[in-house]
Amino acid sequence: KAGVTQTPRYLIKTRGQQVTLSCSPISGHRSVSWYQQTPGQGLQFLFEYFSETQRNKGNFPGRFSGRQFSNSRSEMNVSTLELGDSALYLCASSLTGSGANVLTFGAGSRLTVL
Amino acid sequence: EDKVVQSPLSLVVHEGDTVTLNCSYEVTNFRSLLWYKQEKKAPTFLFMLTSSGIEKKSGRLSSILDKKELFSILNITATQTGDSAIYLCAVEGGYGQNFVFGPGTRLSVLP
Numbered sequence: 001k002a003g004v005t006q007t008p009r010y011l012i013k014t015r016g017q018q019v020t021l022s023c024s025p026i027s028g029h030r031s032v033s034w035y036q037q038t039p040g041q042g043l044q045f046l047f048e049y050f051s052e053t054q055r056n057k058g059n060f061p062g063r064f065s066g067r068q069f070s071n072s073r074s075e076m077n078v079s080t081l082e083l084g085d086s087a088l089y090l091c092a093s094s095l096t097g098s099g100a101n102v103l104t105f106g107a108g109s110r111l112t113v114l
Numbered sequence: 115e116d117k118v119v120q121s122p123l124s125l126v127v128h129e130g131d132t133v134t135l136n137c138s139y140e141v142t143n144f145r146s147l148l149w150y151k152q153e154k155k156a157p158t159f160l161f162m163l164t165s166s167g168i169e170k171k172s173g174r175l176s177s178i179l180d181k182k183e184l185f186s187i188l189n190i191t192a193t194q195t196g197d198s199a200i201y202l203c204a205v206e207g208g209y210g211q212n213f214v215f216g217p218g219t220r221l222s223v224l225p
Contacts, residue, residue, distance in 0.1 A: 033213070042216070042218060043202065043215035056212050100145050101146070103213060105156040105157045105158075107155040
């Protein structure tokens with residue numbers, strides 16, 4: 001079956017712009033999580049969605065937001081981009097998001113902010 | 115604050131060597147510990163550990179969890195150049211689904 005699909009794979013933006021990233025989970029997976037990966041900070045948890053509701057949120061400013069649609073696809077948005085937002089944004093899906101879960105990751109969206 | 119620590123952060127070995135990667139954690143409401151391998155892109159799943167003392171094995175890789183001492187190790191025997199990657203340890207805990215990742219161990223296997 002198809003894996004987790006993230007689009008776009010690469011993008012370049014300038015400071016002050018906004019960006020929207022998309023994630024399609026594995027069919028049947030209802031939980032979608034987002035992570036930011038940078039060389040200095042490693043993988044940092046952004047938020048998790050389940051059945052269109054944000055269940056958990058990491059310590060990121062309000063410029064980072066997301067949503068999940070009824071088909072479990074998710075988007076995340078970053079507004080007023082800063083240089084420090086340059087990172088690999090990884091989306092991961094899992095079946096239910098409760099109990100012991102295995103996250104399956106997409107290939108990521110690499111964002112460069114100039 | 116929940117945290118996951120991995121050591122060493124970087125390791126260079128030669129093909130055929132055996133390596134041990136360490137992961138220690140302080141996470142409330144522990145549910146599971148996962149190991150991932152990350153090459154150029156998406157982290158790929160290696161093991162999930164939930165019970166102490168039960169070794170998980172897959173080919174040359176194995177892992178074990180100690181919930182009393184709050185750590186896990188990942189062993190790779192007879193390393194190959196294809197094992198070169200970043201190995202990530204993640205712990206699920208807290209409330210809701212919340213994985214805390216360690217910084218990773220960058221393993222380089224030289225021919």
